[in-house]
Structure formats: C-alpha cells, structure tokens
Amino acid sequence: MTIAVIDYGMGNLHSVAKALEHLTREAVIITRTPDDLRNASRVILPGQGAMRDCMGELERTELTGIVQEMLDDADKPLLGICVGQQMLQQHSKENGGIPCLSYLSGEVKRFPSDMQEDGERLKVPHMGWNHVTQHHQHPLWEGIPDNERFYFVHSYYVQASNDADVFGTVRYGDITAHVATGRDATFAVQFHPEKSAAMGLQLLANFIRWAP
C-alpha cells in the first residue's frame, strides 16, 4: 500500500507528504515515475502557482496521460488539492484562458478585486481560515462538522456546472466558490487540508481510509 504524491514540478509537495506520514504507516512517496503512480493504491494531485505553468509542467513531465488514466480508474482514490482541484475542471480563465483536464465540467474564475463586505474591502488572494459548508454527504466529510474552518490561499476558484459534483462551498464577498468537488473515486478541495490543523488531518485520514 503506497500513497503517491504526484510531482510534476509545481507546488509544495512536502507539507502534504509530511501530513500523510504523520497519519499513516503506509509508504508515502513523492514521484513522477509512471510505474510508481500506476502501482500506488491512492494518489494526491497537488498544485500551486499559475494554471499555465501547472498544466504546462504536467504536459512537459509527460504525466497528463497518466493522470487521466488514474482519474478514470474507479479503484484508485485521487485527492486534488488547491490548483490540483482547479486542474480537474474544464477550463480556467487564468493566464488568458487555459484548457484543463476536463474530468469535471466546471470553470475556474478569478475573485473580483473590488469585493466588499460590511463596508470592508475584501482582499485577493482569499487567504486564511474560512467556513466550508458541506453540500452533499461524502465519506471524506466523516467526523468533520458542517461549516468547519479550513485554510485557504487562492485568487481563482471553481464554479461547477453540475450540482452533483459539488460537495462543499465557501462564501467570500458575494461569491459562492465550489471548494470541494468530485466524482466517483476522485475528490478535490481548494483549501489545504495539510495546513488546516486537526480537521484538515481528519479529512486526509478519511482519504487514506476511503474505499469508493
């Protein structure tokens, strides 16, 4: 049993690997070797930085096909984190428009820079701890109270087009962002469970146990 963190050159993979190592005796590997990924029992798709670079690096490291393969494998749980969630959608408006993996049909948009709340200007990136409202039940929410706070840092957010894909939302200004989306053996979150203290670790522990 091995959990593989997909290393396509973008993002901080070490935080998530450390959190997983804290939770399980299973092997946790950071890898870009196709066979390692195929042999792993579950995989994490992290992501940080600009969408153009994330999709570009995935292509350059020749991992796009492997990731597609794993998304289609109903026996292999996959957890997307941050830009990893955004990459699963159809399209992102970042960098002038970038086609994504199209596993889910959502679109990735930017928070407007002129949002206000109670007369206070809202900053972008949306950075810090915000409440996540659970939208549908899911095994990954087990033991996590509704409206629990998780740690976010992002300027772009997912707008899903299919309600059945949405498992959690966050409210920022007048935007409702779809911050937990998934289908079948795939679940993806905009927030950072590896940095969200006890409840973040709970979500990761749920992922480690998840048998879709």
Add this chain to the structure above:
Amino acid sequence: MTLAKRIIPCLDVDQGRVVKGVNFVGIRDAGDPVEVAKRYNDQNADEITFLDITASHEGRGTTLEMVSRIAGEVFIPLTVGGGIRSCDDIRALLNAGADKVSINTAAVTHPEFVREAAERFGNQCIVVAIDAKRVSEEGETPRWEIFTHGGRKPTGLDAVEWAKKMAELGAGELLVTSMDRDGTKIGFDIGVTRAISDAVDVPVIASGGVGNLDHLVDGITQGHADAVLAASIFHFGEYSIDQAKQRLAEAGIEVRR
C-alpha cells in the same frame, strides 16, 4: 460566515534555538522551536512565523532541520523569514516543509527577485517584509520610508509606493513592521498599517509594537490589517493565543476558535 482575521505568533530563532525568552507552563525546553510551535498550535494559532536570525552561513543547516521538524508535527501554515537571498534558499526552505517565505532585504536590493520567486514558486508563498519608519514631522502629512539593517539604514523609498510595487511584482502578502514601534509595546503604528492595507489588494500582516490585546484589536479595526503578528506578549506567557482571540471576538472581529 466570514474569513477569520489571523493571529500569528512569531519565533525568533538563532542557530535552531528560540531566543528572547519563552515562558510557558509545562514546556520542557523553552528553547526548542518545535515545542514552542506545538504549544502555539495547541492554543489555536492561525499560522506560525519563524524568523531566522542566525548570522552565520553554517547555521543555516540547523534552521532547515528545525523547519523540517516543526513541519512534521505542526499542521498549520509556517512562514520562514531571515536572510533569504536566492531561489535556492527558498527551494530549500519549501523542501524542508515551510509554506511561505518572507523576503526582506533582498527585495530592497534586488526587487526583481520578488518577481522571479513569485513566478517560480507562486505568489501564495511569497511574503514581502516591509520595515517602515515615519519620516514626516508632527503636523505634516504622514510619510513613511523603507529602512533596512534593523531600521538603521534609510533607503529613500516611500513605504506605501514600495508596498504597491511589491504586490505588483508578485508578493502574495505583506508583513508591515513599524521600526518606530518594534519592541516598544505601545501598539502598532496604525497610520502606516492602514495606509498600506488600503493601497494594496493583497492581505497585510501588522507587526511591531504590540504590548496588550487591545493593540491587536486596533491593528485590525483601525489599521485594516488582515492578520496581526506578535512575539513577546505570547513568548513571556503574558497572554495566550486563546485569550487574544477571545478579546478580538469581544470586539466583534471574526476569529477561528
């Protein structure tokens, strides 16, 4: 249902040891950054900042080891600052488990470094530390300048303009420290905090001068800061993070409990 304002305790670390006394009941080794970080985590700190004040280059290895140990046990965001001059420095810290790095002097001597770092690692992990000092006289329109070398060396750069430039170059967050107030315990310089926070889109962390919990409230309500950073009021056990959050909540500020 609102984004919480953040409370960030800061550890000053020299060669892998916390300096400036830490006084917690029940802590075995108050000099061990891991124990101190865990204690802050238990008190519901929203993030932890680790300022490396190690002067020697050789001490750097110890710092990386310490970051790695904290990141293996504390699962909230960890920012590391102090002496960061290159993308290799950043890469090493991120690999050790840091989530963000705080760039200070190198941003002043080489602003393009901020752009380069943000492009390579993403804006989300680049914090630019702005050390500002008031240069206007009493009665004049307030003006602040950037100072380096612990507030001793003026640069002639206007602090608000500089903040805007740093955000444009890719800083994901700004850590604004008043060099006039740092260590004074008389409260943040509200003027500079607010002037910068209102001028940029990115979140601002207020720093320098906290002596009591009302100062934290003022930094947010009057200074418009998105987060407040303090060292000594937490280190010396005067107040816990929980108490600080209680005080903020009483003032009507959204906090994570």
